[in-house]
Structure formats: structure tokens, C-alpha cells
Amino acid sequence: MDQKTPSSVSALENSDARARGVPDHKSAVEWLKSRGIQDVECIVPDQAGVARGKMMPTEKFARSPSITMPTSIFAQTISGDYPPEDGEFVYDPTDGDLIFDPDYSTLSIVPWASDPAAQLIHDARHKDGRPVDHAPRQVLKRVVELYERKGLRPVVAPEIEFYLVKPNTDPDYPLEPPIGRSGRPEIGRQSFSIAAVNEFDDLFDDIYDYAEAQGLEIDTLIHEEGAAQMEINLLHGDAVDLADQVFLFKRTIREAALRHKMYATFMAKPMSGEPGSAMHIHASLVDTETGKTIFSDDEGNPTKEFFYFIAGHQKYLPAVMCILAPYVNSYRRLERFSASPTNVSWGYDNRTVGLRVPHSPPSARRLENRIPSSDSNPYLAIAASLACGLLGLEEGQHPDDPIDGSASSLPFDLPRDILGAVTLFEECEPLSDIFGKSFVSTFRAIKQAEYETFMRVISPWEREYLLLNV
Template identity: 90%
Template sequence: MEAVEWLKRRGIQDVECIVPDQAGVARGKLMPTEKFARSPSITMPTSIFSQTIAGDYPEEDEQFSHDPTDGDLIFDPDYGTLAIVPWASDPAAQLIHDARYKDGRPVDHAPRQVLKRVMELYERKGLRPVVAPEIEFYLVKPNTDPDYPLEPPIGRSGRPEIGRQSFSIAAVNEFDDLFDDIYDYSEAQGLEIDTLIHEEGAAQMEINLLHGDPVDLADQVFLFKRTIREAALRHKMYATFMAKPMSNEPGSAMHIHASVVDSETGRSIFSTESGDPTKDFFSFIYGHQRYLPAVMCILAPYVNSYRRLERYSASPTNVHWGYDNRTVGLRVPHGPPDARRVENRIPSSDANPYLAIAASLACGLLGLEEGGHPDDPIEGSARDMPFGLPRGLLEAVTLFEECEPLTDIFGKSFVSTFRAIKQAEYETFMRVISPWEREYLLLNV
């Protein structure tokens, strides 16, 4: 087998067989190379795809139920994702796996399969989506006590950042050694970084990826998150993809640029031969406007995610659109007609990349099918306009569960599982008493 020869040539001792769960966390098994060569598929319990971020499992109800035996699923390797693990102490490789039942059916609520299903729906129409994610994250001091607020780390100057440093090269240079490791780790894994910039917040960074196939790009974001965390730990820092890690700092997003091309010709369906925008282009925007509120629980999957959505901040709070307008949820960047695309600025950085990309493309697909037309583009600032998105997780979950067109795309199994996980996570959150409650309620009520 070619993969086994690849492992032997590089002296790989262990293989990390991994799969993204509903939160985008890498689950799996570590196997000696010799055992992997004999049996590259692995088994894990069915409950792996119903685990909350806290490690709990939702209670059963009329729509959601556990496998009473918690039997095994089979995970098969996607050899196109084989790469070394550059931060491992001993030579190791990693390989993303896909889940199937024992009878061969794919696990339809597995995040990677959800995205593949959306891709198949485009393929049936002779279409191929192209995406390019942008991921924001914060570097912070190590913090082992969750009762204490996070703080920016100390850079090479010996001082933490205290002011806004958007696009500052000097602020990026504060962490040159860390970014050298990120670039080296990425190159070793075949991950392609387009640009790296300093964002608005203190020690807030953004990495932009090259455009390409949605599944490939979701794989890259999944691996990038691991890479950045590992590189930061090597430099005695944390890298966090929380949507709103610090109270007085901006939130972190995962913007998704998307376009659609004809599978046969490779031409964008968003532009005519003369370079004008097409009806499909406007319908794609319309689909986002209509359905983004209903997939908000995927794009903003935690209670913390909604803290990012603040009026008069850099985070959008509506589904308006505009040309090169960063105050709206849907931005159309400047560019040549063959690169015409829509930037969905609503997803937060804590979202599972497979599900976030699937949700955004699902909205566009429904728009193409329905053929609607969006509102007029916003020319000025939209930051003082009313909220057009759910304000909290439970409201967002309800909108998702009640949207039949999205249920048809994602499948009842995924919708019921995801809804149960989010409700369980919310109940866990409600058991925690916040500093705000102690500050304002303790002696005043």
C-alpha cells in the first residue's frame, strides 16, 4: 500500500487516526505504524458524535435517542489527508477518517459527511463551490484558573499589548518565533497560508487560506487549529478560538468567502461573459439573507459566541449585504468578474469548519433553487441598523430545528443530534454563576 510505504520512508512510528466531532475537536486513536499497516480502519463508539464540549451526553427525548448498546462505528482513512505531525516528540503522522456504519452507510450526522452531502447537492446541479476561509484567534497568557480573566501574552519587547494594533507589522514581529513555527509546521503538513495579519484586538491574529475545494479547506482549518495551538504551547502561550475571550476586546470570526463555478466549463456562475453579475449571484446572496438566521446555531455554536455580536463593533449583527462594506453580514469584495464572490462575515472562530462551510453553502444553494432576489445593497454603515440575527443560542437552535428546507439538506439525524447537544451545553452553562451576577445581584436584590 502506497500510504504504508510513505510512512516507512519517513520512519513514522505512530499514526494519529483522527475524526472531527460536532465541536470540531479531534477524536481518535493512536496506532503503531505496524498495526496501522495491517488494519488502517478503526472503530469507536457511536456516542462520539453526540458528545458535548464539556464531555457530557444529552438526555434522550422524542426526537433524539442514543444507541442503547453504544455500538461501534467504523472509521476509514482518507489517504489524501495523510501528513506528518511536526510537533510530535517521536516521528508521527496524522490521517483524517470518515465514519460509516457496519453495513457500509455513511454516518449522516458526522460533520465531514454533512459537508460532503451539501457538496453532492451542488454536484447534482452541475455546480462546484469554491471557498476561502479566514480564521481569527487570540494569543493569551497561560491561564489555569477559569475565574480569572484572560490577558495578552508578553512579546519579545517584554510588554503586553495595550492598544489597538490593526495590521501592525511591529505587533506581529512581537511573536516572530511563534509564527516561524506556525509556518514551518504548516509547510510540513502541506497546509497553505495565504496571509497572516494582526487584527484589531490585543494579540489578535488572522490567518487567510487560499481558495479551493470546501472539504479540503475545512480539513485545513481543522488541522490549522491544532497546529496553532501546539505552536503556541511550545512558546508558553495559549492560542484560543473562543468567539469572545476578553470582555473589552473584539470578537474573533471565521469569515467564509464563497463562489460557485460550472462543473463542466469551470466558469463562475456569478458573472456573465461581459463581466456583469448574474441572477444566480443575487440569488446566492438572497439565500444567505433568508436562511442565515436559521443556521446561526452552527455559525455561532456556544453561549459565548453571541457575546461577539455587539452593535457598533466590527462584528456584523444583520444579514444585509453591500459592495466592499465591512459593516454588513454579507460583503462582496472588489475584484475581477471571474473572482466575484460573497464573504459571509457572520461565523465565529469557534465554529466547526465543516459545519460552518456546509451551513453557508446550504443557504446559497437554497437561494439558487428558489431564485429569489436580495434587498438593495447597503452603501453606508449598517452598524446602527436593527439586529437581524438571533440574540442567543436557544433562539438560534429553535430557528434551525423549525426550518424544513434546512432539515431536508442536513437530515433529521443531524438536526436532532445537534439540537440535543446545544441544549445540553446550555444547561451546563446555566449551572455556572457569573461574576456579573455576584457583582450586581449579591447585595442589591
């Protein structure tokens, strides 16, 4: 679809652009018709966090809100292929369709559409009503439900880093920073530079407009270390809702960048010599009866549950690394003596460790997981981080001592490649019990197939150093 001008975006903006209060199908149809919505994008996040789905005219949506799509939608690799039959994973194209039902709380407008359009995230189920266990949104819901059984509610706040780059139509050429309003590309480090953000004021105005039109809640926007590398922080809240917001934000930022003849990329390491991009996840736990954090006692001191939560991350993060760093490129980000952590150490307000406890009042005590990369699926990354913390609570172990100084010189605690990471995940029984056999086998097959596709490509490094020397 063509993109809207800012004036056409504002025509659809209103205080309830995101239909948080819509309880059912009838109310949703009224919401759509009152705004003159012509088309509804029925979308679902796949294993990579890519939006799949169907476009429906509003009239057809009014008659039947559910859609059907093949079971293969959750078995696709990032290159669009399907894993071969292998072990426990078998993709059978004769399995038939899955049914996708709308979550009306996610209904919002599509502000960049040429004609008035709305979007609606759907959940997958089998024909007998069972949820699809390996669907990413369902995986996160299952982890949240495990907390609910303990009388706890996870509260999360993601931070999403990304790069703006010049359009790149030939993958053989490296990416380059875009040209800002000064007419020059960035050089050197511009961390927290307001002037560097101002280079792209028009773009960020559109991002804010698009976000407001969808009811997405930006906390802060900053310039990160890399050339034209930015970070958007979201307000804390419900885990599933925040995963939805990250899912929609990625799409929003890409669309806004395209309008300004740029690409926005969430690759973990898009450019050599520049820092990688992360998706840090801040998490705390609230008692559902009292509404208070369980990480601080009445005197404001950290509780044993807080330390159990940290210990669970320390123990199990290496085993979920294939989810937090899901591609070959993801592991290029993990460099010692860089801003990217290579360990599962923890510390107070220490950005060289994988697990940071930010300075905060006792009521906001939380743990920041700095290991996930920005290319990870937000549903799965949040689920993986929370699963580690959940196991820590159940096992009641204590973490290592906090790191006071730099942890950059410490040995690697994390897998160095995707195949090793997948093996750790598959062999970890406590995590397999949480994620389910269906998800583990599907995810493993996808990652192995993606690796085989990668191995068919000869890199410039191989031509540079092997061509005439070996």
C-alpha cells in the same frame, strides 16, 4: 507528546509532506515507511470540531487501516457529557461501534511530535456501509454533492481569527494578552501592525514551519484589532479540503503557541472590551464543465445566480445561526457598532454588513459571509453557508438593495442566544431536508445540554450586581 525543536521539524519537511497523491492503503504504508513514521494518529472531527480518535503504531496501521469507536463520539457536548434521552434524540450506549475509514488524501506528518508521527482524517460509516449522516465531515460532503448534481463546484476561502493569551489555569480569572519580545503586553488597537506581529516572530516562524510540513497553504497573516488578536487567511479551494485545513490549522496554532508558553484560543469572545473572533467564509461557484465562475457573465457583469446566492444567505442565515455561533459565548461577539455584523444585509466592499462582496475581477467574484465565529466547526459552518446559497439558487429570489453606508445601526437580524437559534434551525424545513433528521436532532440535543451546563455556573456579573442589591 513532547514538541519538536525546529531542527527536528525540518528533518521531516519535504515537497510532498502532505500525501495528496496517495491513492490507496498500500501507497500510504509505503509513504509512512519511507519517512520513518512510527505512529499514526487516526482522527475524526466531532460536532465541536475537536479531534477524536486513536493512536496506532505504523505496523498495526499497515495491517488494518480502519478503526472502531463508539457511536457516542458524535453525541458528546463540549464539556464531555452526553445529552439525556429527549424526544427524537436517544443516545443508546448499547448501539455498538461505528467504523472509521481513512481518507488517504489527508495523510500528513505531525511536525510537533516527539517521535516521527503522521495524522490521517477518517470518515465514519455504519457496519452495513452507510455513511454516518450526522458526522460533520459527511454533512459537508452531502451539501457539496447537492451542488455537484447541479453541475456546480463550490470554491471557498476561510479567514480564521484567534487570540494569543497568557497561560490561564484558573477559569475564574480573566484572560490577558501574552508578553511579546519587547517584554510588554499589547495595549490599544494594533490593526494591521507589522510591529505587533513581529512581537511574536518566533511563534509565527514555527506556525509557518508546521504548516509547510503538513502541506497547509497560508495566504496571509495579519494582526487584527484586538490585543494579540491575529488572523490567518487560507488559499481558496475545494470546500472539504479547506474545512480539513481549518480543522488541522486550529490544532497546529494551539500546538505552536504551547511551545512558546502561550495559549491560542478560538473563543468567539475571550476577553471583555476586546473585539470578537470570526471565521469569515468567502465562497464562489464554478461550472464543472467550463471551469468558469457562474457569478459573472461573459461581459464581466454579475449574474442572476450571484444575486440568488446572496438572497439565500439573507433568508436562511438566521436559521443556521446555531451552527455559525454554536456556544453561549458566541453571542457575546455580536455587538452593534463593532466589527462583528448583527444583520444579514449585504454591500459592496462594506465591512459593516453580514454579507460583503469584496472588490475583485469578474473571474474572482465571490460572497464573504462575515457572520460565523471562530469557535464554529469548519465543516458545519462551511456546509451551513453553502446550504443557504443553494436554497437561494433553487428558490430564485432576489436580495435586498445593497447597503452603501454603515449598517451598524440597523436592527438585529440574527438570534441573540443559542436556544433561540436552535429553535429556528429545527423549525426550518428546507434546511432540515439538507442536513437530515439525524443531524438536526443530535445537534439540538447537544446544544440544549450545553446550555443546561452553562446555567449551573454563577457569573461574576451576577455576584457584582445582584449580591447586595436585590
